[in-house]
Each structure stands twice: as structure tokens, then as C-alpha cells.
Amino acid sequence: MTWIIEQHRTWAEWAAIRVLKVGPIPRHLAVIMDGNRRFARKEQKDTLTGHKQGFHKLTEMLCWCRDLGINEVTAYAFSIENFKRSKHEVNGLMDLAAEKFAKLLEEKDKLAKHGVCIRVLGDLTLLPSVIRKLAAEAILATRHNDKCFLNLALAYTSRAEITSAMNDLQEGVKERKIETNDISEELLERCLYTHGSRDPDLLVRTSGEVRLSDFLLWQSGFSCLFFTKVLWPEFTIWHLFGAVFYYQRHYHTLAEARKKTVSQREHAVDESDIERCRLMYGDKVSQEQINAYARGRKERVNNFLNDLYENRINFYGNIVNEKTLS
Template sequence: MGITSWIRTFPLMQYFIAWAQEIFMSVLRTGPVPQHVAFVMDGNRRFARRRKLEVKEGHSAGFESLARILEMCYQVGIKTVTVYAFSIENFKRPPVEVEALMEIARTKLLQIIHHGDLADRFGISIRVLGQRSLIPPDVLTAIDKSTEMTKDNTTAILNICFPYTSRDDIVTSMREIVSLSEDHKVDPDKIDENMIEQHMFTRDCPPLDILVRTSGVERLSDFMLWQSHQNCTVEFVDCLWPEFEPWRFGSILLKWSRQKAKEYRQIELEAEQKEL
């Protein structure tokens, strides 16, 4: 345990950290707040390797980081959070790691079912986006239980992309459009951006405001490509996901809020000038 982690174990320090975080979040709530934030939770394996841990322990640490960030998101007032939990491409990883990831997903979803404090406190509806046909039956059972348990929550949304790729999302949307037409023939002139969006996994969600990727890697890795094409701030953070602390995310939110406040003020000034 490092000196910083050791200091944080003191009750007085824990109280101070919690107090400081609450003050900071109160400040964030006073400005514009994003309505939809997405995360590429990258760096769990490297986190495990650097600490000579098993890979599954790195992924477990990543889920703990997710819980902290989710709580902050919903406390600030973010309505929709989307996380990249498992890519379709991840099935190419060693079978032992794939099995470990599936077991972690099943365990964490069951924890939500039996200890649903976070979901109940913030009114979170859990949705799992991706190809259900690729998910093992025991994990699928846990998914169905967690989504059923939270389906009546309407305050906030947690999208878990599992297993998912953005290209598959777009292809699935196009297949739905074709299958819903009476003769399975679609007039090309009737296909527009709005139609495609209405058949994507995120169709009921607000536009994506911020996309964050940790680990220092600067690419989207086939995640939310359609959703991040316009008016979305992309942030690449040079730390591993298990090390992604709320204060780091808070600085991203503060920067976004300041930029939006400037944009809103500019719009107001332009409107005032037109009235003169």
C-alpha cells in the first residue's frame, strides 16, 4: 500500500475527502451539466500486470472504480451513463480471461439485484446493449433479472454495452429498418439519420455530451462512433481505469461546463444584438 492510500484509511481523512467531494459536486451542479456521458474503461489488464495481480483482479478493481464514478455522475445530475464493458472483439482474448470477465459481469449484476442501493437511491434503469445471442445463459439470466428489477426506474439510465461494437450497432439498426418494412424493401430516399438513430441501441437516450477513455490510448475502439460524431467532447485520460478517481472526472466536467456556459452566453449576446 502506498503512502497516499495509507493516509486515506484514516477516518478523519476519509471524512475530509467526502466533504471536499460534496463541495466540489455542489459547484458542478450550479453550471451546465451533461445529460449523457460514456466511458471506455481501458487499462484493467495493465493495472493488474503492474501490480503482479491476476487479470481478473484488475477487472474487479475496474468495477470498483466504475461504482465510484457512477455515484458521482448521478449525484451531479447526469441522466444517462453508457459504459463499454465488453467488446465483441474481446471474445478473441484467451478463454480464461473471457470466462473471468463473464463471471465478474454475472457477479456484479447479481450484487445489484440483491443490494440495489445505488439503483434505488438514484432511480437508475439498467439496460444492457449489444448482441444477446453471444452471452452465456447464466450471465443472460443475471442481465434479465437486473433489467427487470430496475425497469420502472425513470430518473436515470445506466447503459452497459456488453457485448458491443459500434459497427454492429449500426448494422443492427439497418437490419431492423429492413425487417420492419412490409415487403423487406426500403425506399433509399426515406432513410435518413433520424431513422437510423431510432433503431440503434441508444435510441431512447439523450445525445452524447462527453466520451472519456482512460489508459492514455487515443482511439475510440469501435465504441459510440455514430453517437460521438457531433457536439460531443472526447477526452483521453492518461491513467488506467482502476486509477480513474472522481476528482479526475470532476475536472473534465468542470471544463465542459465552462465551455458550455461560454457558448450559451455567446448565443444570448447574439440574440440581444438581433433585437437591437
């Protein structure tokens, strides 16, 4: 099964795409691909067949997104909680993941042609070494592609992601790379697995469940949430059209709320800089002193983040070079 597929749209599908493109199109779509197991039971097939159908549906959806102009997709592929499932199912999913990552690496030239960057969000240390190595190779092989992005949440929960970001900040303070007062919402956000990505504009969950299941809790605060009863393997381009139309109906309210929050966040940082300078210089602090402190803070933060991102790339490189165990 290929990662990049080409499909011919019907005239009705192209007509719907043209109509939708008159309005705002989400740039980042997140999806909780729920219902693979129920689909397998419905079709009286084994569970792994349902998961295979779910993967094929993901590749189809990536094609639909390209046609619509959605250039980033984040898919909830495997939660840390999923390790609690039966050993047979978990082993089957891990074998499927290894197979798909191996296929992805075979197609890296095709991915480069389409400009597809693959990211894996999650704790790679929880995965079998074979998958860990293949995932790291995929990340490194595609990291310079910049036309469209596929983020696979694998061995992921949002709580674990936020905890990891807090640990990175704590280590930064401990190593004197940053100061406690440098920590802000924005800095924590830039330490998440999703750094470099915009927050999802639209988050879709299939199968009728109306909860986020610990997926992108931080990032989805101003996302449009679309829940549908259809099982993931039965999701069609028309369901996606419906989700995008729903997003367009709520776009202006969400955009205004997001804009207001960003403004409040920036104001809070400015106020923090002023308060810090007053503690250092007294109440008669000058604007020049405030500006100098802000420049110093930004320099510390940027150096800390550059080191953090470089360490993550080195981490992937070390995984690729480690001896693979089955």
C-alpha cells in the same frame, strides 16, 4: 460488492461540486474503462483482480455522478473484439459479469428506490446463456425506473449496432411497415441500441489511449472527448471533475454544432417530403398534400418503432423464460 454505494464527500469535494454546478453539467457521460490489465500488471496481481477493481471503480463513479447531477452513464464493459482474448481471461470476465448481474438482481429494490434503470447495449446472443438470462432479467426488472440510467455496453461494437439497425430497417421495408423513403438519419438513430437516450455529452477514456475503439461512433459525433493517462482503477473523483471542467470549456461550441445539425436534419426530412409529393402529384403540389403525406409517414414510422421496441421487450422475456445452460 454492491451496485449502489454511498460515500461521504470531503469539504473540498463538495466545494468543487458547487463550483462546477455553476456551469453546464453533462447529462450523459460515456466512459471507456481502459487500463484494468495494466493496473493488474503494475500491482503484480492477476488480470481478473484488475477487472474486479475496474468494476468497483464503476460503482464509485456512479456515486460521484449522482452527486454531480449526471443522470446517465454508458460504460464500455466488453467489446465483441474482447472475445479474441485468452480463454482464461474471457471466462473469468464472463464469471465476473454473471456474479455482478446476480448481485444487481438481489438489489433491485434498492435500485428502484434510487430510480436506476439498467440497460444492456450489445448482442446478447453472443453471451453465455447464464449471463444472457441475468442481463434480460435486470433490463426487465428496472425498465420502469426513470431517475437515472446505467447503460452497459456488453458484447458491443458500434459497427455491429449500426448493422443491426440497418437490418431492422430492411426488415421493416420488407414487411411493408415502412417505405424506403421513410428511412432517414433520425429513424436509423431510433433503431440503435441507445434509443430513448440522449447522445453522450461527455466521453471519457482512461489509460492514455486516444481512440474510440468502435464505441458509440454514431452517438458521439458532438460529444466532448476527454482522454486521460490515468488507468481506470486509479481514476478518482478529481479526474472526473477535470473532465467536467473540460466539457464546460467546450460546451457552447458543441451545443451550437449539435443544434445546427438537428436543424439541417429536420430541413432534409421536410425537403424529402416535398420531393416525394412532387413525384406523386406533380409540381403543383399543395401544402395540404405535403402535410397529409408527412402525417402518414410519421404514423408509419411510429407504428414501426412501437413494434420494434415491443419485439425487443418480448425478446428479453423469451430469454428469461428459456432454459438456462451453463
